[in-house]
Amino acid sequence: MDFQFGINYNNKSDEELMVFIIKGKEKAFNELYERYSKRLFLFFYQKLYQNNDKAQDLLQDLFLKVIEKAEAFDHTKNFSVWIYSIAYNMCKNEYRNNSIKADKTISLDLENVNKKTVPATIINIENNHSLFKKCLDIELEKLNKKHSLAFTLRHQDNLSIKEISDIMECSEGTVKSRLFYASKKLAVTLKKFNSDKY
Template sequence: MDFKFRTSCKHKSDEELMVLFARGKEKAFNEIYKRYSAKLFLFFYQKLYQDKDYAEDFLQNLFLKIIEKAHLFDTGKSFSSWIYTIAYNMCKNEYRKKVDVKEISLDIEELKHNLTFPSNLSNETDLTLFKKKLGIELNKLDEKHNLTFTLRYLDNLSIKEISEVMDCSEGTVKSRLFYTTKKLSKKLKNFKAIKI
């Protein structure tokens, strides 16, 4: 029976798992943790000064919040939007506490799976140079544009989910993505255009 329940958890949506967890099914929470812990660790690591210990602390606190507030989750909405909204708000609160916020950078290694790189990158050296330059240019962007780009192309959130996380309209999200990709394309013109 226990094995059957564990197996069935893997096939349930995030929203269904949250309903089960709110009813006391711990295995449902374990499945949620498996699905989101690595992605959200990377999210915190990128946004919080590339400090591993910091990211782990924030990840633990995030999942404690999920445990404590499971009953507040609206099953008619997207779980991924909900969890990223909480994570984003945790980062915003942290930024407010810090007077001197360090540069926020993006793990470019992770981006290679989510971007279509220029076709003229003939070898590994070209690709490495491209990723390095992309990372430098992303770090020059303000937090909102950097984060919008990260949520879309690294965390694979939809436009709608990003608008919920960042509490802005879908049009604003599209505008930020357009602005960011246009700017990156100009800065990376030596590599031709990036297709996003």
């Protein structure tokens, strides 16, 4: 369905969105990002030693590849398989680059990818530990104001990327960049909470 001021990308299939991305439609990319970013973060996190920083880095690189290789995608094929194949190869390259011999084979099992589960190392704002919240507040204060605000709006107020971009009067890409930066910094400064005892 087309709206007066543009296309409703929410109703488009992944494959249709890729066609729009090839045409330079930023909102189509944003829609794909919304659909896949969390589950692909989980994929990287599980495959690469539960390393939050590494998973965030590879997630950002992956979506850059989606843009760069958009024209190589056959829109008659399944997008989900295509993007997970790229993610899978990135994991294999990471093992190779680090000269790590993996005893376990990295398996690409699309059927068992949990689309809703988020790993414990992602900052969980719903965590009721007062110590965690106090430390989180302290670390958020140390961040650049714009990065801190983007993180708070996204993870505490549960606003969408689009809503945050409207509030902060910047592009959705800028919001994502700020969220990546804030998440990376917090993953390091709040590393002690990445434990079962918390």
